[in-house]
Amino acid sequence: MKCPNCNGKHTRVLDSRETNEGNAIRRRRTCQNCTYRFTTFERIEHKHMIVVKRNEAREPYSREKVEKGIWRACEKRPVTQAQVDDLIRILEEKWQNYGKEIPSEMIGEYIMDELKKLDEVAYIRFASVYRHFKDVESFQKELEKLKE
Ligand SMILES: [Zn+2]
Incomplete structure (x- = not known):
């Protein structure tokens, strides 16, 4: 996961939790290069439908x-x-x-x-x-x- 701020390749997960509905994982990340913080979501992929x-x-x-x-x-x-x-x-x-x-x-x-x-x-x-x-x-x- 590239940093959206500096494009740095190394980010660290600060916090990881399920969304309220329980069908996605929300992750707070920080860039190890510029310390920028951002959020990513992990969801089930529906591509097979x-x-x-x-x-x-x-x-x-x-x-x-x-x-x-x-x-x-x-x-x-x-x-x-x-x-x-x-x-x-x-x-x-x-x-x-x-x-x-x-x-x-x-x-x-x-x-x-x-x-x-x-x-x-x-x-x-x-x-x-x-x-x-x-x-x-x-x-x-x-x-x-x-x-x-
Ligand atoms: Zn960065």
Whole structure:
């Protein structure tokens, strides 16, 4: 782990503890060259999950893709990086339980469910892209459902 301050190669772990959720290890490190302190997280890697697309094509799960999609929906909304990280962590756990292969529709549905709790505008934006609202009417219906 290189020092983000001086690029030094030698760092020492000061403190190591589980995050509240218990699925990551948080480490405080110090650079032995410049004494700069920083934090690293160790998490389970989800790279082995396979996404099955509508046309049956398969591709490896990409956290970046999911994060990009979520941020596109959350643009200019009062949503923080920490909230997005949390949301993805919750989702990835659910997907892990789903099995090795997960349909892309399922991923979209899960994201919508979580976004709905986080920010309604972001939810509507995501849903409108994801469900390809064909007309104003179906968009209105979704809005009505939210108001209930
Ligand atoms: Zn350093």
